[in-house]
Amino acid sequence: MTSNGSKEKDFLQVPQDEFITVRPKPKRTVDVNAEFTPPDGGWGWVVCITSLWVNGTVFGILNTFGILYVSMREKYAKDDPSISFKTSWVGSVCTGMTFLMCMIASIFSDQIGIRKTAAFGATLGTIGLIGSAFVEQLELLYLTYGLILGLGSAFAYSPSLVILGHYFKKHMGLVNGIVTFGSAIFTIGLSLALPLLLEEVGLKYTFLFLSGLYVLLFGCVLTWKPMIHSESALAGIALSTESVYNHCNSFCTWTRKYLNVRIWRNRGYVVWALSCGMSLFGYFVPFVHLVKHCKDLFPDANGNYLVMCLSITSGVGRIVCGKLADMPCVNRIRMQQGAFAIFGVATLCIPFADNFYGLIAICLVMGLCDGLFICLIGPIAFDLVGPSGASQAIGFILGIFSVPLSVGPPLAGLLYDSLGSYKIAFHVSGIPPIVGALCMFFIPRTKQNYPAVTEVEEFAAVSVHNILENASDQDHRNYNGGGPAETELVVIKGGELLEKFQLEDGLEDYTNESDKMIQDDNQNDTKHSISEA
Numbered sequence: 001m002t003s004n005g006s007k008e009k010d011f012l013q014v015p016q017d018e019f020i021t022v023r024p025k026p027k028r029t030v031d032v033n034a035e036f037t038p039p040d041g042g043w044g045w046v047v048c049i050t051s052l053w054v055n056g057t058v059f060g061i062l063n064t065f066g067i068l069y070v071s072m073r074e075k076y077a078k079d080d081p082s083i084s085f086k087t088s089w090v091g092s093v094c095t096g097m098t099f100l101m102c103m104i105a106s107i108f109s110d111q112i113g114i115r116k117t118a119a120f121g122a123t124l125g126t127i128g129l130i131g132s133a134f135v136e137q138l139e140l141l142y143l144t145y146g147l148i149l150g151l152g153s154a155f156a157y158s159p160s161l162v163i164l165g166h167y168f169k170k171h172m173g174l175v176n177g178i179v180t181f182g183s184a185i186f187t188i189g190l191s192l193a194l195p196l197l198l199e200e201v202g203l204k205y206t207f208l209f210l211s212g213l214y215v216l217l218f219g220c221v222l223t224w225k226p227m228i229h230s231e232s233a234l235a236g237i238a239l240s241t242e243s244v245y246n247h248c249n250s251f252c253t254w255t256r257k258y259l260n261v262r263i264w265r266n267r268g269y270v271v272w273a274l275s276c277g278m279s280l281f282g283y284f285v286p287f288v289h290l291v292k293h294c295k296d297l298f299p300d301a302n303g304n305y306l307v308m309c310l311s312i313t314s315g316v317g318r319i320v321c322g323k324l325a326d327m328p329c330v331n332r333i334r335m336q337q338g339a340f341a342i343f344g345v346a347t348l349c350i351p352f353a354d355n356f357y358g359l360i361a362i363c364l365v366m367g368l369c370d371g372l373f374i375c376l377i378g379p380i381a382f383d384l385v386g387p388s389g390a391s392q393a394i395g396f397i398l399g400i401f402s403v404p405l406s407v408g409p410p411l412a413g414l415l416y417d418s419l420g421s422y423k424i425a426f427h428v429s430g431i432p433p434i435v436g437a438l439c440m441f442f443i444p445r446t447k448q449n450y451p452a453v454t455e456v457e458e459f460a461a462v463s464v465h466n467i468l469e470n471a472s473d474q475d476h477r478n479y480n481g482g483g484p485a486e487t488e489l490v491v492i493k494g495g496e497l498l499e500k501f502q503l504e505d506g507l508e509d510y511t512n513e514s515d516k517m518i519q520d521d522n523q524n525d526t527k528h529s530i531s532e533a
Helices: 046-063 066-078 084-102 101-112 114-133 139-166 172-200 202-215 217-222 241-260 261-267 267-279 285-297 304-323 332-352 356-374 379-387 390-419 422-444 456-481 495-505 507-532
Strands: 019-022 488-492
Touching: 046 066, 046 139, 046 172, 046 202, 046 304, 046 379, 066 084, 066 139, 066 172, 066 285, 066 304, 084 101, 084 285, 084 390, 101 114, 101 139, 101 390, 114 139, 114 217, 139 172, 139 217, 172 202, 172 304, 202 217, 202 356, 202 456, 241 267, 241 495, 261 267, 267 332, 267 379, 267 390, 285 304, 285 332, 285 356, 285 390, 285 422, 304 356, 304 422, 332 356, 332 379, 332 422, 356 379, 356 456, 379 390, 390 422
Parallel strands: none
Antiparallel strands: 019 488
16 A cells, blocks of 8 residues: 555456456446356256256257148148148248257347247247147248247257256266257157047147147246356447437447357358258158058058157167267268268168168167267268357258258148159158268268267357457446446457457557556555655
């Protein structure tokens, strides 16, 4: 302490080429590059279980559409010669919307909050299923079950992955296995429950039962307490003429931040994304039409067991693949390539099954391939584009998936309406996965990361990263006149990053001003010490 009772100023002493210190206002110190450390336990395990419930509800309903499909055809047939084609679009639109809107939903999770986004999704899903219960025309199901439920599924599903990054890091691999296994558990349960409900209470009350599952998601959402809070980029928007220019600037910056088009210059990613998109044109056809095919050929057999078999081995495939993906001797791209090829061959073989047990064997193989394919999406994206682009790479490829997943089943239904049999439909559906697998040979050899990064971890990582990044951007805007600044200290590591940041955001002016402030303070302290002496 000096003689006048004022406290001497302490400054952070670091190498100039390693750190640059910027001090807009002496209020409090925040290091925006400080890593957030999740608790890896405690309440996080409750969040893990509720995320499993959300994932299971969303994908359990999507995966068992083939069971509802049979009842929909019977209810809305009315001697319509194209009923299979029209009914297939109901599930296809729902699946397509879910995959298409996943990345948008993850961005909303960062901007308006995880709980609000998930609650919005649960609300839409509930409305869509209740509306479907009272629909009397098939075409209206495109709106209620297709668009509304599909949009609700995406907005409920993505936050359930984002919230995991707030609670887990070290155990993310285990949590990923638990959460993704939820879809297999719910698919098995619904494949047993839905036939009983359809037989006892009919399609209307079955929809109401499924809407009850979505209502339960509100309880799950209440357990998702975010561990990191940020100032929403959307919260400060005001409809005033003075702020129009600033808001347009913010929108352009926000767009550049979230739309990473540079990953499309990566040849390996482009080939992989297009190969997967090609493969999925026939991929979802068995999930929708296999139950009806079994009912046509083997009326005494329970075709719903086929969906259950698919789900069981799919869950096993994800667990096994998670272990194999961490082995240095395993090539992940080749493993996914093999899964596509085997899945295509199995689809081609469906018409050749001359008994129900043959169909079960085929479904067990297809489910294993499904698990391998799903589990490897995240690791391969991370390997091809690196950590900075992996999350958007996954978001883009899920959007690509929405097109073939939506188109494949209706085309198979159209072939069934024309030919009265699924034989040609399954033969045609088996070709795209094989062609897609062959195209994957053109993916350049890529260095793999160990341990493998999972899809869940990437969705969670982008949330935590963007929350910290948003906080920095908000403080930077406040310093430019948007309000009182909350940040005193910003630390930037690396000379190249500093030069880039200076060019893009004009940090050099702030740095020079900060250095001048520090020099003036030091001179004043020196003069004061001399006067005391």
